[in-house]
Amino acid sequence: MSSLVTALRCVVMRDLTLAMRRRADVLATLFFFVIVVSLFPLGVGPDMATLRIIGPGIVWVAALLASMLALERMFAVDYSDGTLEQMLLTPQPLVVLVLGKTLAHWLVSGLPLVLIAPLLGLQYGIPAQGLWILVLSLLLGTPVLSLIGAIGAALTLGVRGGGVLVSLLVLPLTIPVLIFGAGAVDASLSGLGAQAHLSLLGAFLLGALILAPWAIGAALRISME
Amino acid sequence: MPLYIGGTKINWFKYSSPQAFYPLAGKMIPWFTIAALLFTVPGLYFSFFVAPPDYQQGEAYRIMFIHVPAAWMSMFIYVVMAAYAGMGLVFNSRLSSMMASALAPTGAMFTFLALWTGALWGKPMWGAWWVWDARLTSELILLFLYIGFISLQAAIDEPRRAARASAILALVGVVNIPIIYFSVKWWNTLHQGASITVSKAPTMAASMLTALLLMTFAFWMYTIVVALLRVRCEILERERHTEWVAQAMTGEAR
Numbered sequence: 127m128s129s130l131v132t133a134l135r136c137v138v139m140r141d142l143t144l145a146m147r148r149r150a151d152v153l154a155t156l157f158f159f160v161i162v163v164s165l166f167p168l169g170v171g172p173d174m175a176t177l178r179i180i181g182p183g184i185v186w187v188a189a190l191l192a193s194m195l196a197l198e199r200m201f202a203v204d205y206s207d208g209t210l211e212q213m214l215l216t217p218q219p220l221v222v223l224v225l226g227k228t229l230a231h232w233l234v235s236g237l238p239l240v241l242i243a244p245l246l247g248l249q250y251g252i253p254a255q256g257l258w259i260l261v262l263s264l265l266l267g268t269p270v271l272s273l274i275g276a277i278g279a280a281l282t283l284g285v286r287g288g289g290v291l292v293s294l295l296v297l298p299l300t301i302p303v304l305i306f307g308a309g310a311v312d313a314s315l316s317g318l319g320a321q322a323h324l325s326l327l328g329a330f331l332l333g334a335l336i337l338a339p340w341a342i343g344a345a346l347r348i349s350m351e
Numbered sequence: 352m353p354l355y356i357g358g359t360k361i362n363w364f365k366y367s368s369p370q371a372f373y374p375l376a377g378k379m380i381p382w383f384t385i386a387a388l389l390f391t392v393p394g395l396y397f398s399f400f401v402a403p404p405d406y407q408q409g410e411a412y413r414i415m416f417i418h419v420p421a422a423w424m425s426m427f428i429y430v431v432m433a434a435y436a437g438m439g440l441v442f443n444s445r446l447s448s449m450m451a452s453a454l455a456p457t458g459a460m461f462t463f464l465a466l467w468t469g470a471l472w473g474k475p476m477w478g479a480w481w482v483w484d485a486r487l488t489s490e491l492i493l494l495f496l497y498i499g500f501i502s503l504q505a506a507i508d509e510p511r512r513a514a515r516a517s518a519i520l521a522l523v524g525v526v527n528i529p530i531i532y533f534s535v536k537w538w539n540t541l542h543q544g545a546s547i548t549v550s551k552a553p554t555m556a557a558s559m560l561t562a563l564l565l566m567t568f569a570f571w572m573y574t575i576v577v578a579l580l581r582v583r584c585e586i587l588e589r590e591r592h593t594e595w596v597a598q599a600m601t602g603e604a605r
Contacts, residue, residue: 287506291502
């Protein structure tokens with residue numbers, strides 16, 4: 127058991143160190159998120175009443191797109207320099223290593239989005255109560271995006287046009303997360319309470335945590351053959 | 352595992368080899384074509400002439416006889432396709448993966464057909480080409496899933512890897528489909544309160560039901576014919592370097 131935890135920590139720390147050496151990549155995802163969210167008022171018009179209604183949805187869609195952007199890097203570098211092959215050969219179960227990589231990826235590309243989301247929500251005039259729910263829903267939802275996205279990233283490893291293909295494969299599968307993520311904020315603002323939505327997001331997270339690592343592992347093995 | 356019935360050994364896996372299946376598929380195609388025709392002709396006759404006009408929707412409802420079977424087939428084919436893909440992944444049988452990739456375009460076609468005829472039906476009935484109804488939206492997502500499956504297969508050059516990678520995608524899709532369906536359903540009711548439901552059809556006249564069932568079987572038989580034709584091409588393409596394909600080709604040319 128403790129060896130598994132050690133392996134997990136090793137993978138996470140390694141990926142975090144690597145990410146910190148290439149800070150520009152991390153910041154690029156974050157700025158992409160901020161820019162996409164800021165584009166909508168320019169397209170839709172500055173009317174605050176409209177923006178308040180569409181705000182949660184836009185923040186969520188932008189988070190979805192930003193997490194797609196970061197997916198390509200998830201396994202690509204390890205694949206090209208052979209690290210991935212070594213990982214597949216280690217005695218530790220692949221599921222644990224894959225979980226570590228996904229966790230590190232979320233910490234680098236998902237968590238910053240969660241932290242900056244309230245600021246963007248303020249620009250859309252979402253009240254404080256809604257902002258809390260927005261953060262909470264993103265906190266539960268973005269790890270699911272990373273987990274499902276990792277399946278797509280692993281399947282398209284080394285495939286030409288992989289970046290666009292990943293979005294094509296993964297986006298339809300993330301629709302439930304989007305629905306309940308954005309829906310949570312709407313529900314809390316309309317006085318219904320967001321508990322049902324957040325519970326479902328939590329259920330998605332648990333389900334994805336259990337099932338996705340197997341699929342990611344199987345996809346990696348297929349890609350490395 | 353050999354099984355003996357009446358002294359003959361039955362090899363259950365004989366037709367799981369592409370070489371054995373190729374001629375069998377060739378023999379099955381004419382029969383299923385006949386079956387498809389036998390269902391289509393009376394099916395269309397019932398749809399257009401026998402089934403009475405709807406008391407609310409008049410004649411326009413008749414597109415249902417294409418729309419509903421297409422929608423049913425689009426979902427059914429995805430499950431069958433995923434089952435074949437899963438078999439290919441687990442038992443490593445090449446023919447199963449070939450069947451999966453042979454079914455995908457037909458499934459996508461039926462999904463598109465269902466959406467298209469739905470739009471044509473929606474315009475006179477609801478006054479809109481498209482509403483974000485739960486069924487329409489989940490059918491659209493199903494089309495995206497088919498497109499993802501087909502494009503992943505097209506993007507990978509190595510056929511074995513393409514088959515296995517798309518199998519994983521199909522299985523992930525199958526796990527996701529109920530979740531997507533219910534999410535969209537709840538999303539719809541939360542947002543606008545189900546405005547139009549296609550599902551609550553009044554009790555159907557017997558001739559309408561007959562037409563519907565005939566058309567469904569027609570579509571089913573058509574799917575089998577097209578899938579077999581496509582799988583035969585696929586077999587030839589993937590096995591083109593083998594002895595038996597060379598022999599079969601010269602034999603057919605003669």
